[in-house]
Amino acid sequence: MGRTPCCDSKGIKKGPWAQDEDKLLLEYVQANGPGNWRMLPKLAGLNRCGKSCRLRWTNYLRPDIKRGPFAPEEHNSILQLHAIVGNKWSMIAAQLPGRTDNEIKNYWNTHMKKQLRQDAQQQQHAGGGEDAAHAQAQAASCPAARHMAQWDTARLEAEARLSLLSSTATTTVTSATDSSSSTALPPDHAAPDIFLRLWNSEVGESFRGSAQQGPAAAAAASVPAPPGGCGGDDSSAASTNDGADDYQAFLDQAVEEFALMHGRLGAFSVFTPADVLAEASCLFSPFE
DNA sequence: AATCAACCCAACCGCATTTTG
DNA sequence: ACAAAATGCGGTTGGGTTGAT
Numbered sequence: 495m496g497r498t499p500c501c502d503s504k505g506i507k508k509g510p511w512a513q514d515e516d517k518l519l520l521e522y523v524q525a526n527g528p529g530n531w532r533m534l535p536k537l538a539g540l541n542r543c544g545k546s547c548r549l550r551w552t553n554y555l556r557p558d559i560k561r562g563p564f565a566p567e568e569h570n571s572i573l574q575l576h577a578i579v580g581n582k583w584s585m586i587a588a589q590l591p592g593r594t595d596n597e598i599k600n601y602w603n604t605h606m607k608k609q610l611r612q613d614a615q616q617q618q619h620a621g622g623g624e625d626a627a628h629a630q631a632q633a634a635s636c637p638a639a640r641h642m643a644q645w646d647t648a649r650l651e652a653e654a655r656l657s658l659l660s661s662t663a664t665t666t667v668t669s670a671t672d673s674s675s676s677t678a679l680p681p682d683h684a685a686p687d688i689f690l691r692l693w694n695s696e697v698g699e700s701f702r703g704s705a706q707q708g709p710a711a712a713a714a715a716s717v718p719a720p721p722g723g724c725g726g727d728d729s730s731a732a733s734t735n736d737g738a739d740d741y742q743a744f745l746d747q748a749v750e751e752f753a754l755m756h757g758r759l760g761a762f763s764v765f766t767p768a769d770v771l772a773e774a775s776c777l778f779s780p781f782e
Numbered sequence: 783a784a785t786c787a788a789c790c791c792a793a794c795c796g797c798a799t800t801t802t803g
Numbered sequence: 804a805c806a807a808a809a810t811g812c813g814g815t816t817g818g819g820t821t822g823a824t
Contacts, residue, residue, distance in 0.1 A: 510792070510818085532809065548810075549793065584812060599813075600791055 507541045553596045560592025
C-alpha cells in the first residue's frame with residue numbers, strides 16, 4: 495500500500511523529448527516560473543508527467559546550464575568534493591554553477607571512475623610488489639576501499655595546500671586553522687577552506703591518527719568488511735572500529751559544514767584561488 | 783561494408799524527505 | 804499529530820554514437 499506513482503496514467507508519453515515539447519515546457523516555465531510540477535503538464539499542454547517535466551527542465555532546459563566538457567578546475571572540484579561527501583551529487587552540483595547533479599553523476603561514472611582505476615593501475619606498476627597488487631585488487635573490488643583511496647588523495651592535497659599556505663604565512667590560514675570553533679564564519683575576504691579547517695579540527699586529527707598506518711591499513715581499519723566482501727575474514731575488524739568512528743565523524747562534520755556554509759552564503763567556492771591550486775599542483779598532482 | 787563492443791548521456795524508477803491540509 | 808501529496812535525490816537503464824575488427 496504505497497502511494498500511487500505519478501506517472502502511472504495511461505497515455506502519458508515517455509522517452510526522449512521532442513522539440514515542440516521542449517518549446518512548450520520552456521515557454522510555460524519562462525512565463526510562470528518553475529514549480530507546481532504536478533499541474534504543469536496540463537497547464538502547459540504537455541502529455542508528460544510532472545516529474546518528467548521537472549527533470550527535463552532541471553537537467554536540460556534551464557537557461558543557466560553550462561554545456562560542454564568539464565574544465566580541469568571542475569574536474570578537481572568534483573574529485574575533492576566526492577572525497578568528502580561521496581555520492582551526494584546535488585551537493586557537489588551546488589558548488590559547480592551551471593552543472594547539474596545528473597551531469598556530474600554521469601561524468602563521474604564514465605570518466606573519473608575510469609581514470610581513478612587507471613591511476614591506481616599505474617601506481618601499482620610503479621610500486622610493484624605483491625602487497626601493492628593485493629591492496630589494489632582489494633580496492634578495485636571494494637567500494638569502501640575505493641572511497642578510502644579517494645579520501646587519501648584529498649587528504650594529500652589538503653596537506654600540500656596546508657604546507658603551501660603555512661610557508662607563505664598568509665593571514666587567512668590563521669583563521670582557517672582555528673579549530674576552536676569549527677562553525678565560525680570565515681573572514682569575508684577569505685575563501686572558506688573547509689578542507690583545512692576540518693583537517694585541523696579534532697576529528698581531523700583523530701582521523702589522521704587512525705590513518706597514519708597507511709591507506710590500506712586505514713581502509714581496513716575504517717570500514718567494516720561486508721559479509722563475504724573485501725577485507726576477507728577480518729576478525730580484527732571489531733578491534734579497529736575506532737577508525738570507522740573517526741572516519742564517520744569526519745564525514746559527518748564535513749557534511750554539516752557544507753550544509754551550514756551553503757545555507758549562510760549561498761553558492762560559494764570551497765576552494766582556494768586558482769593560483770594557489772596551481773602552486774599546490776606543482777607540489778603534488780595525483781591526477782595527471 | 784557489416785558487425786560488434788564500448789562509451790556516453792538523457793531519461794526513468796523508486797525511495798526519502800519535505801510540505802500541505 | 805497525522806496522512807497524503809509534492810518534490811528531491813541517487814541508482815539504473817536504454818538507445819544512440821563511435822571506434823575497432
